[in-house]
Amino acid sequence: MKSFSIPFGKEVQHIDLPEDHILYALHGNTAAVVTEEAAAVRKALRQPIESKPLRDIVKAGDTVAIVVSDITRLVHTEVMLPVLVAELNEAGVKDEQITVIVAQGTHRAHTPEEDAIVCGAEMTRRLRMVQHDCRNKDTLSYVGTTSFGNDVYINTEALQADKLILTGAVSFHPMAGYGGGRKAILPGIAGFDSIMTNHSLALAETPGGGCNPHCDTASLEDNPFHHDMLEAAQMVHPDFLVNTVFTADGDLCDVVGGHWRKAWEKGCQDVLATGGVPIREQADITIASAGGYPKDLNLYQGCKAYMNAVFATKPGGVMILTLDCPDIKEPEIFTKWFFRSDLDQVEQELRREFLMPGFVAFKTRCIIASMKTCYVVTRPENFDIIRQTGQIPAPDLQTAWNMARKEVPEHYTVTIMGHAAATFPVYTK
Structure with a gap:
């Protein structure tokens, strides 16, 4: 026994x-744990994947929108955001030119206390915080229609910023294949109808067919749920991405940064390497x-x-x-x-x-x-x-x-x- x-x-x-x-x-699987988180974030900003370093992308005077996950996600934004803002400051972007947009998707807005928990008290004091509201059409702008027929509306402030930076965490997702990356755009800062149209792709094409078999954990290639989000993010074309990756036990094992899609795909590989077990x-x-x-x-x-x-x-x-x-x-x-x-x-x-x-x-x-x-x-x-x-x-x-x-x-x-x-x-x- x-x-x-x-x-x-x-x-x-x-x-x-x-x-x-x-x-x-x-x-x-066993994975090396990141002990110096701030240093790992800084390295992701300065040695990015298929992208120029962040300080070479922004310039003095730019307005910058940073999309962050809400309190329901394990990201370590409170560690990531101060490093990100310091890098922007060194590149000539002042605090008053930075806006943090909380990507609620369809979730409720944060309280001020929750903003402080997620982003850190100093960041919420220094930066302008915006709670995305997917149901407020006055704050949304149309960016295009995907090949799946989804009319995509995105937070206007994110679109109007000179530079848009996505943050989040890569993880397994039971419909999208993996979380993180493009999910900061759709559903993160998208309109309610755009989110619902996207999510409905998780159902089988034929009524009565139940769940779409392609919309599953670690599935990307034929996954319409994922590809619809990908098309929406491509329309917005974010300027930079920083995502964290955690082990099954919740320990940070990597920070990926750079091109909004390529860096995220590296994160997906990390998640599969640490949490995927062949049988x-x-x-x-x-x-x-x-x-x-x-x-x-x-x-x-x-x-x-x-x-x-x-x-x-x-x-x-x-x-x-x-x-x-x-x-x-x-x-x-x-x-x-x-x-x-x-x-x-x-x-x-x-x-x-x-x-x-x-x-x-x-x-x-x-x-x-x-x-x-x-x-x-x-x-x-x-x-x-x-x-x-x-x-x-x-x-x-x-x-x-x-x-x-x-x-x-x-x-x-x-x-x-x-x-x-x-x-x-x-x-x-």
Whole structure:
């Protein structure tokens, strides 16, 4: 027998499994951690990828717009932004010529306190902060229509600046393939209708077809969701990009800077190298954790574990998820979609008006439906809610394992994913 400790909230769940049945224990690959973050950012600005150094792109007197991610994203903007601004200052750009645009997408505006958390108190004191509002058409300008028929409207202040700089973080994304890069433009600072049109591409072309199979984690080549964003960013043509890259454990492992697309693509390669794990066989049972708190604070966050674990599991297999979910009913808009049983009707409504929480709920429910059974290890007060989603709750991992073991053949295989939300199984037959 082999012992495993699986993250669960702020604690762990323990289980002993027959060693000869274990197919994989998947973890992110080892990566060197960046200890001097400010120095790494400075190097990305001065030794960029397929671009002149930032100080050679801007000139004294330029107005500069810097797009930053909102508080829902792990970026380390509070470290990056002071270095970026110092470089601009040295090139002759004064503080009063710099505007920070918070790329909310469809999210709510920051409070002043949240601006300080994301950007640092000194930066919010020195620089003008703008909260992007995707629903305020008076602040948007049309830049063109993509080949997918998306009329793209972008924040006017970003377009009017002499120089536009994108920041963010590259990560796996369950629809766009990877986050970061062009996402700072669309959905980051785009209009609501442009965002909804783009996101609707994550649904299959034919009504009733469910999710578009090309819109998935680490998928870029035939991904319309990604290519639509790419076309929108090309219309805007940002002048420079700085993105951070993190390991599955949340440690900074790289900072990429330079051309808005080429530097981001290098970041994608880094993410795949650290979080992508090749597998040659899928398991009968996959035991997956989102990674513990705060990644399993609620089901909305925990869904990322399903979206990666499914790649490690045979179609019609069994998944066991350890999800503490102390705030299981939050956010309310997500849970309203997640607990609905008629998936055909959900798809129809998403086609009429695409909402990201609704789609995440829909895609996760489709994954659950594709499995023979999904067991969820969670706190007892969540049991009734889990049952509403067609899953089976369990008080601990051992109990879930005892039930799951009865549903698989005698010569079963099992894969363990302790940080499934940030570990991507790359299945190669």
